[in-house]
Amino acid sequence: MKTLRKSVRFYQIWVFKLSDPIHIPVLKEEVVFFLNCKKGKFFVDGTVGCGGHAKAILEAKADTFLLGLDVDEEALKEAERVLVPYEGRYHLVEANFAKIGLVLKSLHQEKVDGILLDLGMSSLHLAQAKRGFSFLRTGPLDMRMSKKGSLTAELIVNRWSQARLKEIIQKYGEEKWAGRIAKCIVEERTKAPIQTTTQLAEIVAKAIPRRYWPHHIHPATRTFQALRIAVNNELENLKQFLTQALDCLTSGGRLVIISFHSLEDRMVKKTFREWARENKVRPLTKKPVVPTQEEVKQNPRARSAKLRAIEKI
Numbered sequence: 001m002k003t004l005r006k007s008v009r010f011y012q013i014w015v016f017k018l019s020d021p022i023h024i025p026v027l028k029e030e031v032v033f034f035l036n037c038k039k040g041k042f043f044v045d046g047t048v049g050c051g052g053h054a055k056a057i058l059e060a061k062a063d064t065f066l067l068g069l070d071v072d073e074e075a076l077k078e079a080e081r082v083l084v085p086y087e088g089r090y091h092l093v094e095a096n097f098a099k100i101g102l103v104l105k106s107l108h109q110e111k112v113d114g115i116l117l118d119l120g121m122s123s124l125h126l127a128q129a130k131r132g133f134s135f136l137r138t139g140p141l142d143m144r145m146s147k148k149g150s151l152t153a154e155l156i157v158n159r160w161s162q163a164r165l166k167e168i169i170q171k172y173g174e175e176k177w178a179g180r181i182a183k184c185i186v187e188e189r190t191k192a193p194i195q196t197t198t199q200l201a202e203i204v205a206k207a208i209p210r211r212y213w214p215h216h217i218h219p220a221t222r223t224f225q226a227l228r229i230a231v232n233n234e235l236e237n238l239k240q241f242l243t244q245a246l247d248c249l250t251s252g253g254r255l256v257i258i259s260f261h262s263l264e265d266r267m268v269k270k271t272f273r274e275w276a277r278e279n280k281v282r283p284l285t286k287k288p289v290v291p292t293q294e295e296v297k298q299n300p301r302a303r304s305a306k307l308r309a310i311e312k313i
């Protein structure tokens, strides 16, 4: 009964937030502060999304310039709409931040003063059932951030072996019930293909004994995270980006990364530490900066955000 009441409360919070059409940028003031937005500087927002952080960066100082990248053409359209008042001061490109070096080279801008990555999904993704990211809205099991990608969650769920499913759910979802979930998925798909988000969410919820359901998140959260990471090659993209990021910064240039799960945050933390040990950067955040309680109240999506920043020496 207690668990049920908690779940109901959880659904109410999220149904309310999902109906909100606008993506609220997380840790907005902190991003502007750590990027050191000063006159005449050139910034890259590698995950421009709905343009929330980009707008804040352009607003902070009058003659800054911003290059916004995103793999999602729908997000770029939204960013274009939001950034209309800053015409002439930004350029948007449909590109993966894993290719940042190449993108900058093609624009003859090899070094920039600051780069931001705000990883993960936007509210635009969650709000549209057809994108397949939300376990609360019935939609196709898609989960592609870029519609040009050929791998979908439906393909993984219906075609990958039980062992491979278990591996990604364990590794990318850090889900201790991965074995049972993978087994249930395989059992269900032999009856009929698993085609919708809510169908998968129910299978996952049934695979985990009710008394072990997590208290503050939906039982399918970790499995959905794992599938999303696999579909979008998220960890590999971040790794590729980190191998080029320092070369793309001027000396004194800043890199700010907001992550939403421990796999990404660990990679960022480890890389920033290595760079600091090699005297390549000055850490700007000893510990990750997290949102205040007030921000989380206004924007529950911010609750797991961690911001880390460095300055190139």
Ligand SMILES: C[S@@+](CC[C@H](N)C(=O)[O-])C[C@H]1O[C@@H](n2cnc3c(N)ncnc32)[C@H](O)[C@@H]1O
Binding pocket: 023, 024, 025, 026, 046, 047, 048, 049, 050, 051, 052, 053, 054, 069, 070, 071, 072, 075, 095, 096, 097, 098, 118, 119, 120, 121, 122, 145, 237
């Ligand atoms: C959390 S949202 C960013 C929201 C944005 N900061 C704002 O204030 O509106 C993350 C965005 O990054 C995009 N994205 C994810 N992986 C990407 C990648 N490898 N390269 C470029 N964009 C990516 C997603 O499509 C999404 O629009």
